[in-house]
Amino acid sequence: MxxxxxxxxxxxxxxxxxxxxxxxxxxxxxxLEIRDRNEAVVDLQGVQALMVTSRNGLRAYMRLCGQRDLPVYAVGPASAATARDAGFTEVHSADGDAVKLAELVRRELDPAAGALLHPAGRDVAGGLSKRLESAGYELRRVVLYDALPxxxxxxxxxxxxxxxxxxxxxxxxxxxxxxxxxxxxxxxxxxxxxxxxxxxxxxxxxxxxxxxxxxxxxxxxxxxxxxxxxxxxxxxxxxxxxxxxxxx
Incomplete structure (x- = not known):
């Protein structure tokens, strides 16, 4: 075709x-043109894991931050593969579904163990944050790029x-x-x-x-x-x- x-x-x-x-x-x-916010600051203090809902967010994180020892909870196999290729050793995938990603986090992570860092763009859907925050998690979203139409x-x-x-x-x-x-x-x-x-x-x-x-x-x-x-x-x-x- x-x-x-x-x-x-x-x-x-x-x-x-x-x-x-x-x-x-x-x-x-x-x-959409993906444009990094090079002035952004990634603060990992008190963070227990990364929440990855797009490869663009993960790529922007990797360009700004060299730390690769945090567990990664990725929304799907493509993001998970990108994380593994970048050197992350503990990577979990929810097979492309943000609802399943929230369920996976709730099964495996303790809200009291620390915040979840979400490297993301300026415009994101709010469903994931609502599900996790209602369960007691601190989802720390950091805007690292813009997707310009x-x-x-x-x-x-x-x-x-x-x-x-x-x-x-x-x-x-x-x-x-x-x-x-x-x-x-x-x-x-x-x-x-x-x-x-x-x-x-x-x-x-x-x-x-x-x-x-x-x-x-x-x-x-x-x-x-x-x-x-x-x-x-x-x-x-x-x-x-x-x-x-x-x-x-």
């Missing part, structure tokens, strides 16, 4: 390679959408989906989405992608592996439909 990948530049590389290895033709249009599509992506060249758009976060929808309307390209499928990481992403899509698909789990499997199944169905039309 011909796919538009909208992840931030650094996050997108692994996804891009995986998609191309499956035979897809992929165009990259990062809709694109102001317009690149000329190449604008041309692809106008020419009806693409089969689908990949959306990995609510902010990316909101940004894509805003830019589509800004460019007067809503009708172009009528021939496109939207592949969304989660129901929250799908809800944010408010456009007249041909179809909307939501991954069974909020991780890259589930996204890739969903795309493969959709491609198979598309090929079967095309084959059926050809036979008639």
């Amino acid at each position: 011909r796919l538009l990948l909208t992840r931030p530049q650094e996050d997108a590389q692994e996804t891009l390679r995986a998609l191309e290895s499956q035979g897809h033709e992929v165009w990259l249009e990062p809709l 694109a102001r317009a599509f690149s000329a190449a992506t604008n041309a692809l959408l106008r020419a009806d060249t693409l089969d689908a758009v990949l959306l990995f976060s609510p902010r990316t989906a909101e940004t894509f929808a805003r830019l589509v309307l800004q460019a007067g390209l809503a009708s172009a989405c009528e021939s496109l499928a939207a592949f969304c990481l989660s129901p929250a992403v799908a809800s944010a992608a408010c456009l007249p899509w041909r179809s909307v698909h939501t991954a069974e789990a909020p991780n890259q592996e589930a996204m890739l499997e969903m795309i493969g199944q959709a491609e198979k169905q598309m090929n079967e439909q095309r084959s059926g039309k050809a036979e008639t």
Whole structure:
């Protein structure tokens, strides 16, 4: 399939390679620019573990702080793998689900043993902090980066959408989906989405992608592996439909 990948530049590389290895033709249009806050200060006094809900937060932490001996509780396998590659030896993963991450922490960590440091961006959902704080944990969020939304599509992506060249758009976060929808309307390209499928990481992403899509698909789990499997199944169905039309 011909796919538009909208992840931030650094996050997108692994996804891009995986998609191309499956035979897809992929165009990259990062809709969020990750910019570190180099003046930020990481205070680890009284911290018992790191809470990692994005690789961008972990990367920003690693650029600012050399300490790698804290346990890491990561929201999913990608963040967990990044932590292990960086030298963290005790890494726990909640398989892509913030609710499960909170449950994992509540099972394994004592609120009285110290704070949980959450290296994050400026804009984060509040569900995780509410769950942990209601259970007595101190979640110390430190803002280490900004995710800046694109102001317009690149000329190449604008041309692809106008020419009806693409089969689908990949959306990995609510902010990316909101940004894509805003830019589509800004460019007067809503009708172009009528021939496109939207592949969304989660129901929250799908809800944010408010456009007249041909179809909307939501991954069974909020991780890259589930996204890739969903795309493969959709491609198979598309090929079967095309084959059926050809036979008639």
